[in-house]
Amino acid sequence: MSYSSVPILTARDLTLSFGTLRALESVSLEVHPGEVLAIVGESGSGKTTLLNTLYGVLAPGAGEVHFGENGKLDRCVQTLPRQQLRHLHRSAWGYVHQNPRDALRMEITAGGNIVERLMAAGEKHYGTLREKALFWLQKVEIDPKRIDDLPGTFSGGMQQRLQIARTLISHPYLLFMDEPTSGLDVSVQAGLLDLLRNLVSEQRMAVILVTHDLAVARLLAGRIAVMQRGRIIETGVTDQVLDDPQHPYTQLLVSSVLPA
Known part of the structure; x- marks a missing residue:
């Protein structure tokens, strides 16, 4: 599937620490209209921290997130007044939590x-x-x-x-999803994934999807970013990355979910 060459959100050199723990280290990415970008990695790799920084819930120690429409990345999440950020979250952006009770x-x-x-x-x-x-x-x-x-x-x-x-x-034109099928029975997961895939296509949204499940990433995402210890260590077309991983960590991640 082809996407617009002009992104609707970019992150540049995001760095964030919690005390002595470096949660994000010089993370950069971009998201284009109509694409689904999956962020994958082990628990503790920084996936949800990155998602919440992109969404504006967490403030990075360094770096910025810029967004906009019609080819103009003219707004910065970090400098947006709180009232405008709240309005953005209620209208043009959406967030699907892992635990629906949080929403x-x-x-x-x-x-x-x-x-x-x-x-x-x-x-x-x-x-x-x-x-x-x-x-x-x-x-x-x-x-x-x-x-x-x-x-x-x-x-x-x-x-x-x-x-x-x-x-x-x-x-919303941009949807953030944090492990949307985690904790559900396999049969329930399958139905929910079909629903999400159809709705995302129908609504023509861009999606940033955090998941530890590579099968979910393959089903929903056209592009994938692999995180390890707060860094993005490999990115590319989902099928290419999962079928022919280049980074040793990605190779280990893929091999760990393959049947014996």
Whole structure:
């Protein structure tokens, strides 16, 4: 699949330490409209730290993240006023957490969760909100009759689908995903991955996907970046990197998941 040659987000020389621990070391990357970039590596390699730095939740000690649309990378995440960053997170960007409970409001209904981003953007008409909630419940393959149920009555896989509906209802152009299928049963994972692949293609979003699962990266991502000890040590087209890894760490990572 081909992508625009002009990125919508770039990171240059990101460095971040927690005390004496260097979590990120001179990390640079770029993301293009419509592509899925997977960030893979072992636990503790810095994947989620990088994702949260790109998203603006963590501030790097050095380096910057620039973003924009229509070929203009004219805004910097690190210097964006807090109110503007919050608006960006509620509209043009989306974040799918590993644990859906980190995103869902457990005390309000499934429908209320789904439309919260629309309400924050100013939509107040009850009929319109309920219609959109019903539409997105169907979109993520949840029975629309459950619109008034609380998220706590849903299974883990259904909560993840509800989080996805809540996030995508505002049609973000850039989606951040942190281990979206981790902890789910294999059969539930398969259904959720098919759903994500279809929605990403249909919505034409760019996606930054953090995963430790190379099979998930192969299924969803066109390009892959391999992290080790806070550094990106190999990057390229997903199939090429996984089928013919060049860095010794990537070779070890790939061989560790191959059947004996």
